[in-house]
Amino acid sequence: MAGGWARDGAVQDQIDASVEDAVLEARSNIQTGESAEFCEECGEAIPEARRLAIAGVQFCIACQSKLEATEVSRGGINRRGSKDSQLR
Template sequence: MDAYDDAQALEQRQRDQAVTTAAALARARQQGIGSDICVVCEEPIPEGRRRAAPHANTCLACQAELEATTRWP
């Protein structure tokens, strides 16, 4: 594999992760409530984040990663 193939593989993994994350967020939204556990990394969501964003289903790190890798129209 050359550098171009490596870059393409990385981009595909990022797209796959974004799709997986979006699906997990959609399922969580259907429940209409926030979560104590991040739907992406499955780590506990800190209490401060839960207070600031009661409907949050991701920890701050995963939300930042999601926003950084998702292209909005």
């Protein structure tokens, strides 16, 4: 299927590697441990239901929402190089 200098299955290998990277990143963001009773950012009490539902939670909902809004998205760029970038 692949042509030129790429071996057969190279495109699928890139897709598999990108998916594996995304899974590893998601797993690294999973919180573990004991949940905090008070938000580390604002000091407000974290509701018990939230502490029980999310292991290792450290922020209240408002502060967590602000934190997630400021995180930079990695975007959809394949850092291993796409076929189009190799043709230029």
